[in-house]
Amino acid sequence: MRIILVGPPGAGKGTQAARLVDSYNIPHISTGDMLRAAVAAKTELGKQADECMSRGDLVPDGLVIAMTVERLGQPDCARGFMLDGFPRTRAQAFALTDALEKAAIVLDAVVLIEVPDDQIVGRIVGRRSDPETGKIYHLSFQPPPPEIVDRLVQRKDDTEDACRARLAKYHAETAPIVDYYAEQGRLKRVDGVGSADEVELRIKAALA
């Protein structure tokens, strides 16, 4: 399976990807996770990405395209992949189409997880993740077990201001690529409101 997950910040892309990759036995390729790892490792890419990410801006296309195309060329992607957070601009979508065509790879589906704007900030500011397991929680909606609460961390860009900036970027830059994939007949729209279990079932039904 070769799948792209698209949706606004906090739509549940990371939460759903973590569930789905086990079912489909494919790697989860999150450009956000890759960029955060580069920032933590203080690589040249990380240094360039850090400021953009903290503000809620997009990292320049050239950097993200090179990073993602290189990752998709690794052996574990030969059997498929779940892309989360890429493409996010028209330039990224065209670059991905180009790279896949060159490798004679066909996308199976682009899943759009739809969540209304008025639910996004609450999801983002309550998000915490576990640095030991990588698991994502929400203080109210997906509460962590009490014994691990002290070690949970909050992302630097999970403030209300950065979240609003990310949401504005999503509508300006990413929402237009949804039409690009709809025109290709690859788009599956999934309602992202409801429990994570319900959303997972909807995605699996859309992909079946």
Ligand code: AP5
């Ligand atoms: P990235 O990490 O991709 O962030 P994002 O797209 O803003 O998405 P999030 O990770 O915030 O949300 P999500 O949809 O994964 O939701 P989650 O499952 O965690 O990108 C971060 C930054 O990196 C960007 O701003 C940009 O700077 C840069 N970047 C990344 N890719 C780039 C690219 N291609 N080009 C340029 N720059 C790029 O869920 C959120 C919360 O909601 C959690 O607490 C979760 O527990 C809860 N939740 C999940 N599902 C439900 C549910 N059904 N009901 C209630 N709560 C739920």
